[in-house]
Amino acid sequence: MTGSRNFLSVCGALGVALVASVGGALADGYEVAAPAAVDEGRKFTYSFNIGATSDYVFRGVSQTDNDPAIQGGVDIAWGILYAGVWASLVDFADAPPADAEVDWYGGIKPTWNSPFGTINLDFGVIYYSYPGANPDSVPLPDLNYLEFKAGYSWSALHPSLVTGTTVFYSPDYVFETGPVWTIETFAAWTLPKVHIFTPVINGVVGWQKGDSDEGYFVNVNGNDDEYYYWNAGLNVAVDNISFDFRYWDTNIGGDAFGPICAADFLCDERFVFSAKVVVP
Numbered sequence: 001m002t003g004s005r006n007f008l009s010v011c012g013a014l015g016v017a018l019v020a021s022v023g024g025a026l027a028d029g030y031e032v033a034a035p036a037a038v039d040e041g042r043k044f045t046y047s048f049n050i051g052a053t054s055d056y057v058f059r060g061v062s063q064t065d066n067d068p069a070i071q072g073g074v075d076i077a078w079g080i081l082y083a084g085v086w087a088s089l090v091d092f093a094d095a096p097p098a099d100a101e102v103d104w105y106g107g108i109k110p111t112w113n114s115p116f117g118t119i120n121l122d123f124g125v126i127y128y129s130y131p132g133a134n135p136d137s138v139p140l141p142d143l144n145y146l147e148f149k150a151g152y153s154w155s156a157l158h159p160s161l162v163t164g165t166t167v168f169y170s171p172d173y174v175f176e177t178g179p180v181w182t183i184e185t186f187a188a189w190t191l192p193k194v195h196i197f198t199p200v201i202n203g204v205v206g207w208q209k210g211d212s213d214e215g216y217f218v219n220v221n222g223n224d225d226e227y228y229y230w231n232a233g234l235n236v237a238v239d240n241i242s243f244d245f246r247y248w249d250t251n252i253g254g255d256a257f258g259p260i261c262a263a264d265f266l267c268d269e270r271f272v273f274s275a276k277v278v279v280p
Contacts, residue, residue: 178214
């Protein structure tokens with residue numbers, strides 16, 4: 001476990017819970033899950049997305065010091081193969097001086113026609129980078145890191161209800177805090193269309209576990225190496241535009257301090273509004 005005061009100071013200033021899952025922009029835990037498209041063979045597709053949010057929250061923790069952010073990305077796919085890049089403004093109080101997060105990802109999305117219905121699988125890898133966050137003049141633990149994921153989604157219970165779970169694993173998490181596991185379970189219910197709008201009620205429950213001996217902790221004492229987070233909200237789509245209204249919270253208490261959440265005001269309950277456009 002890294003115990004130096006300098007490292008703790010950096011962690012406290014950052015207040016980072018930096019992870020993401022792929023989906024839409026990256027799965028911030030509230031992207032609308034949709035049934036898999038009809039298999040069209042090895043067809044090449046692409047899309048661009050741009051959006052804005054009142055607070056870039058990931059896994060329950062603000063990445064922008066509770067301020068708004070502009071976000072956007074590009075996605076390509078060929079058959080079951082996919083790849084993309086996504087970026088967002090971030091604000092870690094200039095320690096380190098990162099102003100943007102750029103995520104690179106790719107993987108495969110096969111389907112399995114099981115006895116319980118069609119199950120959509122997703123196996124991928126994500127690389128999170130923060131340009132300018134590790135200047136040579138200020139030696140710091142590396143903010144960039146790699147994460148693997150494996151997940152599934154299906155709609156066996158009802159055609160309008162999609163559920164699923166994704167497991168993430170990083171061999172060396174943000175700030176070089178060692179191996180970290182994350183598990184997210186979601187549900188999304190598509191409501192009947194209202195005029196031109198398609199409303200979806202959805203939510204996520206997540207759990208993350210690290211090792212305090214490697215420097216992963218979420219409290220002042222440095223001995224709490226796991227936490228839970230959750231969200232619930234309404235996503236309303238019209239054509240290629242979507243609006244999201246979401247409630248976030250975690251079980252991290254008022255003694256938050258460390259590489260995951262620097263202070264309780266960064267990981268306490270909050271409401272977030274987001275809007276996104278996808279082309280084509």
